[in-house]
Amino acid sequence: MVYFIVKRMIQSVFVMLAVAFLAFSLFRFVGDPITQMTGVETSVADQERLREELGLNDPFVSQFIRFTGDMLQGDFGYSYRTRQPVADMITERVPATLELGVVALIISLLVGVPAGVYTALKPRGIWTQTILMTTLVGVSIPTFVIGIMLIFLFGVQLGWLPTFGRGGTVQIGNWESSLFTISGWRALLLPAITLGVYQLTLTMRLVRAEMMEVMRSDYIRFAMARGVPMRKLHYKHALVNTMVPVITIIGLQFGGVIAFSIVTESVFQWPGMGLLFLESIRFVDIPVMGVYLVVIAFFFVLVNLVVDLLYVAIDPRLRLRDVE
């Protein structure tokens, strides 16, 4: 158990180092940092002095070590475009993206898990067929089209919900939250549904497949033969055993949520990290691109680490394996 955790942590560190290396290479080799930082009127001598001062003439390895060290201390450098510290630009945007992502994930689980269980228990029902067909179409509709459709229906035609921005926000320390005002929730609803729909179809399909697999297993048949009531059988015996894969889904979906939040944020002009990243690509703002990459990878590695630890908590068999 301890061995397992330590091994996973070492792996995570290596993934983070790889991503940091990628970000460093981006910064170092895509365009010349010096020409980005200085204006046209800077003399060549001044440029060279700056290059020497910033240590850009040092050996590659020591530059990378310094880069990683700076990152660990929270120094992410400056944006080429706005000249602000990248760390500030990112932390300002983190709450918007995280709130959007978490609410989307909750929507996808609240709808996806029950729908998956239902379609697994009644595989031939008319509702199951309808749901399955709908999800196939749902997977095929790109996220941005779902967003446009929701904007058109609820924003333009019915006029119920706002179609851009975050609405009213409340400042809690450094965290700018839209979860405490009514206008904030109204603004959050459409983007969160847009982001949740794709994840929802994945959740549903995986829960369904897993549930069907479990229902076929021997211990379920035995419980059936013993006369355990169907309701208890379904929800106590079967569903609990599908929880491990469901947790895996959450871990995997987190990456999807973050990636598609770029699209969703662009459609709804949601002021999160995704929108920032998109702007930084358009303006070739390399430092912001690199830091975004590192931050996303960090969240991803963290979530997957927690997921792995949860496995052990949920499935007693994994704990036993260590004892043997």
Place this chain on the structure above:
Amino acid sequence: MIAFLKKFEGLWLFVHSPSAIVAAMVATLIILGAIFASWIALVNPYDLASFSLFDGLLPPVWQDGANPKYLLGTDDQGRDMISAILYGARLSLIIGLSALTIAAVIGVGLGLAAGYYGGRFDAVVMRIADVQLALPAILTALLIDGIARGILPAAIQQDLRVAVLTLAIALSLWVNFARTARATTFVQMNKEYVQAAIMMGQRPSRVMFVHILPNILGPLLVIMTVDLASAILLEATLSFLGIGLPADSPSLGTLIRIGMQFLLSGEWWILWIPTLFLIALVVSINILGDFLRDIFNPRLR
């Protein structure tokens, strides 16, 4: 013989699956339309001289005020919607298919070699795949696009947009191929025919591509259809975000982005017709992919 029977059985299943037939028909129709776009289309949407502003914003024929010359209406530039969509679909399909081909060549090549040689090579390829998997496809594609913007001189960037976009999509899709090819190659490696071929002293490349590859084509074909849908969606998404193709050579995604400007006004066709077209194309490819998966995975039948 067995291969023939399998083909026969697949055909039999196909005839009995109405959704697969409809999907195949829609996909074929769109692909044919895209191939013969220059003959079918009224105007060349890339040639600004071939349409006039006087014909701008005409609705489809079933609405009042339409010009019967433009069946699905025109956009604000006076561009015929059918022509724009057919050329757009052609561009989307060209980019999607070439990205898929590149991804398949890289992925299958690496996956086969990883499964065949195992050991350190396998470990390195799979670690790269893991890191790549940690970054979702759309992020990878955006990143590659961003890097290309930084590296390429501004003068040739516009000319290379299609190539950059194709490469970005290809490099974000190769992992699926590599993992599937590797897993299935592992299974084949223990089979007698492979062992016999190795014993006979055949070159590794021959064993991999002549002996193993034909036996793992089934699962790879399924990945191909599913990933074709992903590639088309990815291209549409990038173009929609304004990262992909510019407005003067529109793909389906670019057309939808242009149409977004008309979301609040009455000209619904500029947005919704390309959107419907994209959805129809992707849904039909996905249905075919599902169908193929059922064929190659008898357990699900």
